[in-house]
Amino acid sequence: MSIIVNHVNHIYDxxxxxxxxxxxxxxxxxxxxxxxxxxxxxxxxxSTLIQHLNGLLKPSSGEIFFNNEDINDPSYNKKNLRAxxxxxxxxxxxxxxxxxxxxxxxxxxxxxGLTQRxxxxxxxxxxxxxxxxxxxxxxxxFDLSGGQKRRVAIAGVLxxxxxxxxxxxxxxxxxxxxxxxxLNLISDLHSKLGMTIILVSHSxxxxxxxxxxxxxxxxxxxxxxxxxxEVFRHYKELEEIGLAAPQVTYCMQELKAEGFDVDTDVTTLxxxxxxxxxxxxxx
Amino acid sequence: xLREITLGQYYRTESVIxxxxxxxxxxxxxxxxxxxxxxxxxIGYVIAGLFLAxxxxxxxxxxKFIFRGMKTIFFLLIITMVFNLFLTPGIPLVxxxxxxxxKEGLRLALMMGVRLVFLITGSSLMTLTTTPxxxxxxxxxxxxxxxxxxxxxxxxSMMMSIALRFIPILMEETDKIMKAQMARGADFESGSLMNxxxxxxxxxVPLFVSAFRxxxxxxxxxxxxxxxxxxxxxxxxxxxxxxxxxxAYGVIVLYFAAIIASRVIL
Numbered sequence: 001m002s003i004i005v006n007h008v009n010h011i012y013d014x015x016x017x018x019x020x021x022x023x024x025x026x027x028x029x030x031x032x033x034x035x036x037x038x039x040x041x042x043x044x045x046x047s048t049l050i051q052h053l054n055g056l057l058k059p060s061s062g063e064i065f066f067n068n069e070d071i072n073d074p075s076y077n078k079k080n081l082r083a084x085x086x087x088x089x090x091x092x093x094x095x096x097x098x099x100x101x102x103x104x105x106x107x108x109x110x111x112x113g114l115t116q117r118x119x120x121x122x123x124x125x126x127x128x129x130x131x132x133x134x135x136x137x138x139x140x141x142f143d144l145s146g147g148q149k150r151r152v153a154i155a156g157v158l159x160x161x162x163x164x165x166x167x168x169x170x171x172x173x174x175x176x177x178x179x180x181x182x183l184n185l186i187s188d189l190h191s192k193l194g195m196t197i198i199l200v201s202h203s204x205x206x207x208x209x210x211x212x213x214x215x216x217x218x219x220x221x222x223x224x225x226x227x228x229x230e231v232f233r234h235y236k237e238l239e240e241i242g243l244a245a246p247q248v249t250y251c252m253q254e255l256k257a258e259g260f261d262v263d264t265d266v267t268t269l270x271x272x273x274x275x276x277x278x279x280x281x282x283x
Numbered sequence: 284x285l286r287e288i289t290l291g292q293y294y295r296t297e298s299v300i301x302x303x304x305x306x307x308x309x310x311x312x313x314x315x316x317x318x319x320x321x322x323x324x325x326i327g328y329v330i331a332g333l334f335l336a337x338x339x340x341x342x343x344x345x346x347k348f349i350f351r352g353m354k355t356i357f358f359l360l361i362i363t364m365v366f367n368l369f370l371t372p373g374i375p376l377v378x379x380x381x382x383x384x385x386k387e388g389l390r391l392a393l394m395m396g397v398r399l400v401f402l403i404t405g406s407s408l409m410t411l412t413t414t415p416x417x418x419x420x421x422x423x424x425x426x427x428x429x430x431x432x433x434x435x436x437x438x439x440s441m442m443m444s445i446a447l448r449f450i451p452i453l454m455e456e457t458d459k460i461m462k463a464q465m466a467r468g469a470d471f472e473s474g475s476l477m478n479x480x481x482x483x484x485x486x487x488v489p490l491f492v493s494a495f496r497x498x499x500x501x502x503x504x505x506x507x508x509x510x511x512x513x514x515x516x517x518x519x520x521x522x523x524x525x526x527x528x529x530x531a532y533g534v535i536v537l538y539f540a541a542i543i544a545s546r547v548i549l
Contacts, residue, residue, distance in 0.1 A: 015345075015347075051462065054466060056462050056465060056466065079468055079470070082465065082466055082467075082468055083468060086466070087463075087466040088466075089459065089462070089463045089466070092463065094459075094460065094463075094489055094492075094493055095460055095463040095464060095467075095485075095489050096489065097484065097485045097488035097489050097492075107464075107467055107468075107469075107485065108467040108468055109468075111467060111468030111469055111470070112468055142492070156467055157466065157467060160467065160468065
């Protein structure tokens with residue numbers, strides 16, 4: 001049970017003067033239950049890559065396997081795939097269309113051909129999961145705040161009960177509070193429901209606290225792939241491609257340079273605090 | 284699927300046609316369209332066809348790209364041709380029961396077909412080689428004399444340029460929403476006609492919402508920049524005729540003369 005991306009290339013507008021390669025020889029193996037941060041600058045190919053994972057885009061060459069089946073095989077059931085690999089686009093609130101939130105969340109599971117009882121149950125569960133208050137269930141999605149709309153949109157994908165959930169910049173344009181809420185929600189999906197999560201972001205800070213693995217994309221290629229601390233060790237190279245390691249990494253590097261005996265591999269604020277206290281001999 | 288509509292889509296490349304003044308291209312396109320209705324015989328269409336082929340060659344736009352726009356008018360083309368083929372009275376060539384193909388009908392059908400194809404190709408060539416901004420700048424300049432009779436030329440061209448400017452944006456938006464709904468299991472391509480029409484609701488509602496949002500933002504941004512219509516407004520890049528434009532006008536006049544000659548002499 002996993003996703004395998006095998007030598008995938010993608011070229012937009014092939015055969016025209018605007019032809020531009022968006023993915024170059026991408027190879028990945030995504031096992032079940034992992035929480036992955038996919039990071040890269042604007043135009044690095046991360047959005048293109050995730051659209052391949054649920055079959056919305058077809059690779060120009062190369063294959064993608066989901067549970068050992070080639071998803072671009074003509075006989076493969078793409079609708080089924082899209083239910084199992086849920087994709088939440090950037091600004092997902094722009095896709096809301098129904099007269100009330102509940103109906104909108106029903107759209108996904110309804111398309112799967114479930115009975116009314118089943119899809120309504122799923123919609124209810126999904127809305128509960130994202131923490132939308134009951135009083136908003138039957139309100140027009142257009143009357144909600146930005147953060148609430150986004151939750152409804154995420155619930156719309158969640159209601160399909162996917163095994164893998166891909167979220168493209170789910171925190172873009174939200175205030176710090178809304179950002180943290182959404183990230184905690186995603187983290188819960190991983191820990192409570194055991195979903196495989198791929199979180200796309202261009203902010204290391206956002207993902208460092210949550211993920212098991214970071215994939216860094218640059219100009220259509222996978223630049224780094226590993227545990228956060230391994231990736232952050234390359235903080236100088238990350239800077240060269242216009243990204244940055246979390247503040248904590250810089251802080252610890254500076255302390256080390258100043259002669260304190262600290263571990264520079266820490267990635268979260270909590271770990272950093274422990275390290276500093278240890279170095280000061282107060283622990 | 285949506286990339287098939289080329290009308291109003293600029294194809295970025297380097298060519299003589301791209302560098303021409305937009306006014307020349309507008310005049311050329313209009314002359315070309317008029318010439319299609321002047322031409323009455325085989326030679327006239329050959330001249331028009333050659334002229335068009337030459338322009339396409341010079342424009343460096345791959346022909347594949349130009350003819351892609353043809354798909355959208357395919358039905359119109361077929362219907363026009365079939366009606367003309369069967370319903371024109373004259374000397375019968377073949378008869379199927381109540382219907383008959385006449386010599387005149389065949390001639391008219393072919394002429395109509397060629398005319399339509401040339402018409403669409405010619406106008407797509409203009410939009411493919413001219414940026415929307417340039418196009419409306421050119422149009423505004425050409426229509427300037429109408430200001431004397433109180434036609435709001437500037438406003439019209441501003442509306443046109445906004446409309447043209449938003450075609451690719453809205454197309455991209457459509458693509459995005461379509462993908463987002465497909466990710467939620469929506470199916471736009473199969474089912475009965477009724478079901479397919481219904482399946483467009485999840486696409487159209489968000490699209491209209493976003494179009495209104497963009498219109499609002501744009502109006503706000505224009506007001507913030509003190510937009511007050513065309514009165515006393517200057518241009519960052521005023522249109523100036525170059526030598527090649529004069530040359531192009533010469534070519535258009537020659538072409539037009541050739542078409543008229545083909546009708547009068549032959």
